[in-house]
Amino acid sequence: MSDTHPSRRDVLAGLAAAPLFETALEAQATADPVCFLSAIEMARLIRAKKLSAREAMAAHLKQIERVNPKVNAIVTLVADMASQAAAKADELQAHKAVLGPLHGLPTGIKDLQETRGIRTTYGSPLLKDYVPAKDDLIVERLANAGAIVLGKTNTPEFGAGSQTFNTVFGATLNPYDPTKTCGGSSGGAAVALACGLVPVASGSDAGGSLRNPAAFSNVVGFRPSVGRVPDPKGAFGWSTLSTNGCLGRSAADLAYVLSTIAGPDSRAPLSINEPGANFARPLDRSFKGVRIAWFNNLGGIPFDIRVRSVIDAHRKTFEALGCIVEQTEPDFAPAEISFRILRAWNSANVYGARLREHPEAFKDTLTGEIEAGLRLTGADVARAETAHTQLWRTFQAFLEKYEYFVLPTTQLPPFDVNTPYPKEIAGVTFNNYIDWMKSCWYISATGNPAASVPAGFTPEGLPIGIQLVGRYQQDFSVLQLAHAFEQATGFSKKRPTIA
Numbered sequence: 314m315s316d317t318h319p320s321r322r323d324v325l326a327g328l329a330a331a332p333l334f335e336t337a338l339e340a341q342a343t344a345d346p347v348c349f350l351s352a353i354e355m356a357r358l359i360r361a362k363k364l365s366a367r368e369a370m371a372a373h374l375k376q377i378e379r380v381n382p383k384v385n386a387i388v389t390l391v392a393d394m395a396s397q398a399a400a401k402a403d404e405l406q407a408h409k410a411v412l413g414p415l416h417g418l419p420t421g422i423k424d425l426q427e428t429r430g431i432r433t434t435y436g437s438p439l440l441k442d443y444v445p446a447k448d449d450l451i452v453e454r455l456a457n458a459g460a461i462v463l464g465k466t467n468t469p470e471f472g473a474g475s476q477t478f479n480t481v482f483g484a485t486l487n488p489y490d491p492t493k494t495c496g497g498s499s500g501g502a503a504v505a506l507a508c509g510l511v512p513v514a515s516g517s518d519a520g521g522s523l524r525n526p527a528a529f530s531n532v533v534g535f536r537p538s539v540g541r542v543p544d545p546k547g548a549f550g551w552s553t554l555s556t557n558g559c560l561g562r563s564a565a566d567l568a569y570v571l572s573t574i575a576g577p578d579s580r581a582p583l584s585i586n587e588p589g590a591n592f593a594r595p596l597d598r599s600f601k602g603v604r605i606a607w608f609n610n611l612g613g614i615p616f617d618i619r620v621r622s623v624i625d626a627h628r629k630t631f632e633a634l635g636c637i638v639e640q641t642e643p644d645f646a647p648a649e650i651s652f653r654i655l656r657a658w659n660s661a662n663v664y665g666a667r668l669r670e671h672p673e674a675f676k677d678t679l680t681g682e683i684e685a686g687l688r689l690t691g692a693d694v695a696r697a698e699t700a701h702t703q704l705w706r707t708f709q710a711f712l713e714k715y716e717y718f719v720l721p722t723t724q725l726p727p728f729d730v731n732t733p734y735p736k737e738i739a740g741v742t743f744n745n746y747i748d749w750m751k752s753c754w755y756i757s758a759t760g761n762p763a764a765s766v767p768a769g770f771t772p773e774g775l776p777i778g779i780q781l782v783g784r785y786q787q788d789f790s791v792l793q794l795a796h797a798f799e800q801a802t803g804f805s806k807k808r809p810t811i812a
Contacts, residue, residue, distance in 0.1 A: 347372040348509030359417040364419030373419040387464040388434045388482040388503035395463035413459030414569035419461040423513040426470045436470040436479035445532040458573035466501030474681045475525040488809035493727035496526035503530035505740040508812040519555040520752025524765035528722035528778025534560045534765045538786045544715035545580030553760040564795035568592045601635030608720035615739035617725035623769040623777040624721045642709040647704035648758040654697035661686025678746040708759040720764040722778035762797040767804035
């Protein structure tokens with residue numbers, strides 16, 4: 314199928330004329346409109362044979378060639394492999410094979426998730442030439458749904474920290490201002506989506522790694538309930554701190570992709586026994602009379618005034634949706650104990666031996682965290698687990714009255730890309746590289762599902778995200794509210810001019 318095929322030309326001409334596409338096309342005069350189709354629409358067009366998998370892949374590879382050097386989002390590109398897979402996808406369709414929901418969609422995989430035959434570095438010089446022999450489960454599920462991996466997206470060293478840089482590939486730049494960070498650790502994934510390099514991108518989240526870069530890049534990030542997207546390889550199978558997931562340019566796209574990667578796996582003890590297909594349902598619902606708890610100051614943590622002004626202005630958005638909004642919040646003090654200790658304990662367990670063998674290969678912040686974990690005692694871990702349980706019970710009780718808790722995703726807007734981590738917000742100084750991320754990792758410590766949704770921009774034009782937290786394992790409900798907020802505000806339609 315050539316680029317002049319009438320059905321494709323007519324479809325794209327219609328898209329260019331549609332109000333939904335005007336903002337994107339004005340910003341991307343030289344981008345192929347295919348690159349900013351929704352994942353849902355792209356999949357529909359491919360199934361309807363109005364767009365071929367080869368055409369979709371070629372458009373994205375051209376966009377990568379043009380834009381990726383400006384942002385460094387995709388760090389390992391397998392263009393030939395992806396093009397061959399797209400041609401095979403078209404052949405399968407021509408022979409009337411059963412097509413998966415993501416059939417023919419170009420996909421970026423976070424460089425922490427192992428891909429068979431494709432380099433997976435974890436952002437570490439120790440693994441800069443590592444090529445796995447097997448796919449991780451999330452990659453396997455995406456492939457089974459028909460997605461085609463075109464490359465790996467950048468991440469900080471071993472995913473540690475919400476600033477995407479490493480000594481292997483360098484930093485990923487914010488597409489709205491390349492002098493700023495895109496956040497992390499799924500930073501390359503968020504930027505690849507924002508710039509039209511891929512319609513589908515995987516990620517993971519412990520302290521905010523699916524939500525923070527989404528907020529900084531004006532896309533949607535979702536931390537699902539632990540066990541929703543199981544990881545059968547996790548060293549601590551009973552831990553609730555980290556989870557795999559995905560990002561999207563909209564809540565609907567994200568839910569659509571989530572429907573293919575969610576679902577139980579007997580090797581993961583916290584696996585949720587619900588089919589992923591549940592997330593393919595329409596997201597529309599009424600929010601009349603729904604009770605929302607609005608954050609205050611999370612126990613006194615600092616927020617940049619630019620963030621507060623954008624987020625506080627949205628109380629009226631939720632009220633216009635019919636919600637009852639009350640300013641109240643639970644006590645997050647136990648998170649200060651539990652998250653710090655359990656994170657250090659996990660880091661020591663996973664990386665301690667490597668640090669002893671190669672101390673020169675680790676960045677200072679991760680080295681300090683691993684060493685802190687190695688010093689922990691059984692009593693320390695017991696104290697953390699007790700605080701973790703206390704937090705969980707408190708938060709679940711809090712959400713018996715309120716269906717959602719709303720707060721900023723991040724405590725400040727995107728900062729200088731040459732700054733490893735912010736050491737001050739609103740006059741409050743930090744000594745630890747995760748202290749500026751409490752608005753994310755307080756929520757991680759609860760174990761509840763949370764989405765970051767585009768909420769607006771600072772006067773300088775930097776994206777701000779709003780964080781929507783739902784009841785335990787009520788992931789679909791969170792995405793429904795995210796979708797309603799998107800429809801009411803439209804900020805997710807804005808694209809960076811660099812793309």
